[in-house]
Amino acid sequence: MIEPMAWCILAPFIGASLAFLLPGRVWRRPIAIGAIGATLASVWMLTSQVWNSGAQRMDLSGWPAPLGIGLAADGFSVFMIVMTGVVGSLIGAYALWHYSDLSDATEPAERRLFWPLWLILWGSLNAIYLSSDIFNIYVALEVITLAAVALITLSGKAEALVAAMRYLLAAFLGSLSYLMGVALLYATHGALDLVIIADQERAGLPEVGAFALMATGLALKTALFPMHFWLPPAHSKAAAPVSAILSALVVKASFYVLLRLWFGVFDGPAMYAVGILLGTLGSAAIIWGAFQALRQMSLKLLIAHSTVAQIGYLFLIFPLTARRPSGELAAAGWITEACTGVSYHALSHALAKAAMFLGAGVVLHVYGSDLLTNMRGMSRRLPITTFALAIAGVSLMGLPPSGGFAAKWLIVTAALGAGQWWWVLVILIGGLLTAGYIFLMLRWAFISEDAPIQLRPANMPIQLAALALALLSVLVGFRLEEPFQLLVIGDPFPIFDLP
């Protein structure tokens, strides 16, 4: 029998093994395309299964939950898996060229190792989104970290190695903190399955401690301000496809786990304060990241700081879905808006950010450097890439009718409905600062420069990959109905009734 859930994880892993075992040049392209195709087919089957017959659950090898490991797929998991699939395969299309013999930007060793590492990373991302077992999630988080760090080190340059090492130490610390939280949860509940833990009585102090440890660890991996110190160097020193994968997809995985724990496991009087704290840190990230982005002189560092800021918006979900100590919900009646808004922000940011990093990759390839001052005359020399950067910027700023606009509109609606108007202020200021750094970036592209400089020719496929991602990040704003129907399948954002 074909289990789409298992194949979403297995297909990339099998592809990774094949790509590692058959490193020859002849095999690289067929294996990569085959693995992407097989994974997308599994994702498609899973999506139609969940869409037609509701949330799915599967016990691996037939062992039921307390002992075995469960896989579960509801609307939110499928949403994230589809996001990973779409963004991942377009980045893959770029990487097919970037890591081929046509490109003089890469060494043979890089070309050999990119595909195994990226496919392992993809499989573990899907494993996170499908796992119902908090220890299994730990293992997947750690595999993601190792694959992501290895991808950064591929270029072999000293600054990339140092950035990778800093990322590895931070992420290792985050994993251990998360694992300590898992140990505490097991000590209090005697179970590892999210569903079983959610069904039990809340246990008070040990649970708060477990949440503190897990939330700190996951926030460190998601690069929430002020734990974002590792992100700008790691994301900007990597090769273009790797930067796109890290910024668009990898940081979302640890956020997803935090969200699952927030909705599935933790509740109680302390949660309101925790929610406000996470929201405040998110707001600080929005302002600080955007402010830092304004000060950068290199394109990739600017985009990386923008990621720090955009991650902040994700954390606004916590104050909006928290329960006041008195027991009533802070935003009763607006929970759906808050949750769909934040999920939609994750999607449109993934598309826009991948487009920007791939666009930066084209700039780096053609101009040989990504200094903003070198981008003079780019609007005439690279019209497609300039257009892609601008369109992705529109979505990041949240101008209508982009995906970013739909997401921010929903978050603002929920914040006003909850009476927490201060988040709206933060979103508005953040939007203005975002517009600031996007225009600062584009300004250099539109300054005309007639002095002849040595440029390498840009080829069409990589420019089109960036453009496709950018267009998608706007287009997702036009069609909201199906994604929203998908997101509520299986009630992934349950709000507890206090006993």
Next chain:
Amino acid sequence: MTLLSCGYMSVCFGVASAAGAATPETPVLTSHLVYMLTACLLFCIGLFGLITRGHLMRNVMSLNVMGGGVFLFLVAVARRDAGESGPDPVPHAMTLTGIVVALAASAFALALARRIHSITGEMRLEPGDDNS
């Protein structure tokens, strides 16, 4: 950073006592509680080392001390939940898997540190940081 580690430390200790006391009819200080407190202490010592030291070798060792703390905690939980048929096997399985994961991560970190050393001649991330 020091504040952060102090906060961590108090959280860990409070929680370990609570988890230890969660079993019914236990005296104040049982053997598994001693192990749990030791585990938290190890975790905090590792965290302190990681934050205050700049040498990459020490950083990797600190993370392994923290990992040791987590694994000791899991084994203590298994001992606490021991039934007639012996200790609870699930935390043991988690410990074994955790050790494998930590081994892989440490090996990778050491290889990376060696590469950094061979390229830059430094065994630390910030050059000029003489706090070894």
